[in-house]
Amino acid sequence: MPRPATVGRLSLGVKPMPKRRDARRLASAVATALVALAVCCPLGAAEVADSVGEGRLLYRVHCAGCHGESGRGDGVASERLEEPPPDLSRIRERHAGEFPRAKVAEIIDGRRRSAAHGGRAMPVWGLTFQTPGLDSDQEGDVRGRITALTRYLETLQQPSSEP
Numbered sequence: 001m002p003r004p005a006t007v008g009r010l011s012l013g014v015k016p017m018p019k020r021r022d023a024r025r026l027a028s029a030v031a032t033a034l035v036a037l038a039v040c041c042p043l044g045a046a047e048v049a050d051s052v053g054e055g056r057l058l059y060r061v062h063c064a065g066c067h068g069e070s071g072r073g074d075g076v077a078s079e080r081l082e083e084p085p086p087d088l089s090r091i092r093e094r095h096a097g098e099f100p101r102a103k104v105a106e107i108i109d110g111r112r113r114s115a116a117h118g119g120r121a122m123p124v125w126g127l128t129f130q131t132p133g134l135d136s137d138q139e140g141d142v143r144g145r146i147t148a149l150t151r152y153l154e155t156l157q158q159p160s161s162e163p
């Protein structure tokens with residue numbers, strides 16, 4: 001019978017006070033791995049749930065300020081905008097019951113639309129999500145974020161019968 005786990009055992013043999021240099025090296029290895037993962041791999045179907053979770057986080061950080069937590073257009077900054085942000089929880093309703101994924105992704109991205117439509121109040125996320133000075137192709141990462149946001153927005157849609 002193994003003895004009940006102690007704090008020492010739970011630490012899995014890692015020395016209680018690792019050298020700072022080691023900790024820094026580990027942190028930078030983890031950061032490099034995460035960047036590589038985000039840049040290299042487009043999302044597969046099995047990762048849709050993760051993608052919605054990522055979309056939720058991105059939404060809270062980048063979008064809720066204008067569009068509101070639930071997407072209804074009541075974010076704290078919305079009053080200061082000339083054009084009120086549209087209710088993102090009724091996109092499906094406005095499109096005859098079909099959530100237009102490709103169109104929504106294109107609006108969020110904004111790189112193709114902004115030139116054709118003049119200025120827009122919303123940032124061009126396809127550019128904003130790029131990391132300046134990162135010397136690698138960021139397109140996969142940018143598209144991954146936009147896909148995650150699109151999937152998350154789809155989960156916010158209200159049934160059309162609601163007032």
Ligand code: HEC
Pocket residue numbers: 058059062063064065066067077081083084085086088091104107108120121122123125149
């Ligand atoms: C500065 C305020 C602001 C922020 C931040 C913002 N938006 Fe917007 N958004 C707007 C406004 C205003 C519009 C109306 C179109 C325009 O003028 O750009 C809009 C339009 C949209 C539309 C089109 C809706 C429709 O039915 O036509 C989508 C989708 C959207 N935003 C998603 C997002 C997402 C996702 C984020 C975060 C990554 C975000 N927005 C962040 C202000 C904002």
